[in-house]
Amino acid sequence: MPELPEVETIRRALAPRVANQTILALDVFEPRLRFPVPETLGRDLPGRTIQNLERRGKYLVFVLAGDRYLLVHLGMSGRLSVAAPQTPLLPHEHWQLRLPDMTIRLRDPRRFSLLLTGSGPPATHPLLRLLGPEPLEDAFTGTYWIETIRHRKAAIKTLLMDSRIVAGVGNIYANEALHRSGIHPNRPGDRLSPARLLRLQAMTRSVLLEALASGGSTLRDYRRVDGAPGEFSTVFRVYGRAGEPCLTCGRPIRRTRTGQRSTFYCPSCQK
DNA sequence: ACTGGCTCCTGAGGGC
DNA sequence: TGCCCTCAGGAGCCAG
Numbered sequence: 001m002p003e004l005p006e007v008e009t010i011r012r013a014l015a016p017r018v019a020n021q022t023i024l025a026l027d028v029f030e031p032r033l034r035f036p037v038p039e040t041l042g043r044d045l046p047g048r049t050i051q052n053l054e055r056r057g058k059y060l061v062f063v064l065a066g067d068r069y070l071l072v073h074l075g076m077s078g079r080l081s082v083a084a085p086q087t088p089l090l091p092h093e094h095w096q097l098r099l100p101d102m103t104i105r106l107r108d109p110r111r112f113s114l115l116l117t118g119s120g121p122p123a124t125h126p127l128l129r130l131l132g133p134e135p136l137e138d139a140f141t142g143t144y145w146i147e148t149i150r151h152r153k154a155a156i157k158t159l160l161m162d163s164r165i166v167a168g169v170g171n172i173y174a175n176e177a178l179h180r181s182g183i184h185p186n187r188p189g190d191r192l193s194p195a196r197l198l199r200l201q202a203m204t205r206s207v208l209l210e211a212l213a214s215g216g217s218t219l220r221d222y223r224r225v226d227g228a229p230g231e232f233s234t235v236f237r238v239y240g241r242a243g244e245p246c247l248t249c250g251r252p253i254r255r256t257r258t259g260q261r262s263t264f265y266c267p268s269c270q271k
Numbered sequence: 272a273c274t275g276g277c278t279c280c281t282g283a284g285g286g287c
Numbered sequence: 288t289g290c291c292c293t294c295a296g297g298a299g300c301c302a303g
Contacts, residue, residue, distance in 0.1 A: 003296060034279075034298090058297075076297055077281080092281080110280045112297060127299090154274060163298070170296055217296080239296095259275070262294080 002074050004135070004168030005211035006230065007058050010080055014104070015053040017082075018062070021099040022049045030094040034075060034114040037095065041117055045070075050099075054122070057131050057167030061122045069122045075112025081105050131167040135204055140166060145201045152189035157258045159189050160204065169204060172217060172239045175264050177204040179238045184270045185263045186256075210235070238264040 002010070026045045031037040049065040062070035074080070083096065083105045090107055095115060097104040106113065118125045133139035148165055149156070159165055160174045169177070178185050180203040183196060192200075211217060216230035237247050242255035246266040256263050 006296080032280095073297080075280095076295065108280095109282065110295085112279065152273075158274085161297090172296060260277080261297095 002058065002078070002216070003170035003173055003211075004055075004058060005173070005208055005214075005232070006216035007060060007074065007168070008055055008212055009216040009230065011053055011055045011060060014080070014082075017102060018050045018099065018104075019052050020049060021101065022047065023064075024098040024100060026095065026097050028095045028115075029089065030111070033094060033108070033111050034073070035116060037115045038117060041115070044117070056122070056128050057134070057163055058170070059128060061128075063122070068117065068119050069125075071114070071116045071118060071122070071125060071127065072106075073114045073127075074106075075108060075110060075114070077110040078106060078108040078113035081107065130164050132163060132165045133167065135166050135169060135208060140201070140205075142198050142201060146194045146197050149189040149192065149197055150194070154189060155186045155258050156183060156189050156192060156200070157185035157261075157263060160200070161261070166204075169208070171261050172236070173204070173207050173211065175239045176207045176237060179264075179266060179270060180207060182269055182271065185258050185265050187271075238266065240264065 023045045026042050028037050028042055031039070045064075048068065051063045051065055054061040054063060058073060060072040060074075062072070064070065072080075081104070083103045085103060092109045093105050093107045094111070094113075095106050106115070116125075116127075122128055133144065145166070149159055152159055157174050157178060160169050160177065161171065175185070177200060181196065181200040183192065183200055211230075211232040214230060214232035214235070217232040217236070238253050241253045242264060243252050245251065246253055246269055249266065249268050251266060251268045253264055254267050256265070
């Protein structure tokens with residue numbers, strides 16, 4: 001489900017509301033998520049203060065006092081919401097974090113999400129340690145991108161979605177960035193010129209920034225924390241538009257598969 | 272060192 | 288109405 005713009009939208013909404021709040025309780029209703037929720041979490045967390053809420057790729061990091069943190073990933077169908085006290089549990093609500101002023105609940109029908117904890121610098125957690133640079137930060141330089149891609153034989157779309165190369169670009173925005181760049185999703189990395197790679201890097205940034213400005217996209221499961229839908233899906237140029245006319249040239253958008261993921265592209269505009 | 276394929280899970284939607 | 292099939296925004300893990 002959520003890609004970087006959606007996770008960042010959630011982070012921005014929650015961060016000011018959770019900062020400096022002390023955890024009253026963490027209630028786990030279903031520990032069988034992507035990885036089992038550690039049994040000690042519920043005992044461990046009460047009394048700890050949340051210092052701030054950060055993001056790395058599609059991971060949310062609740063930084064706690066005392067050198068601890070909570071790591072949350074929403075997977076495909078995970079959704080965080082602020083629940084009123086006493087609200088009955090909805091189906092597939094697997095845990096809640098109770099704070100003095102609010103309760104945060106996670107709902108996730110497919111259970112691909114995760115809730116883990118760690119101590120020390122979050123960047124050293126095994127799931128974060130190998131992540132590539134943030135696409136919207138300076139570390140994602142043109143030199144790095146070109147040098148990383150130019151000798152790889154995998155499809156450029158697969159490489160763009162590889163979080164070890166660049167963190168947080170998922171299926172929707174990879175499709176959109178490739179269309180804006182005029183690059184065929186299945187073109188091997190080593191068959192793209194530096195100039196075309198630089199264009200793709202710039203288009204990746206701009207599509208993520210535009211989505212962020214719209215509060216993210218809405219497809220099936222994603223909602224903002226307050227329940228409002230994101231607005232970006234109205235401006236998809238290829239994603240989900242198989243058979244519809246390309247907004248650039250009018251020829252029908254084609255759907256295919258790259259790896260195990262759905263790929264949408266214009267056979268005329270993308271080479 | 273890379274690459275591609277498989278896997279976890281539930282729900283929605285289409286065809287018959 | 289029901290059954291069966293395919294597909295869904297992620298990404299770790301595995302064999303080759």
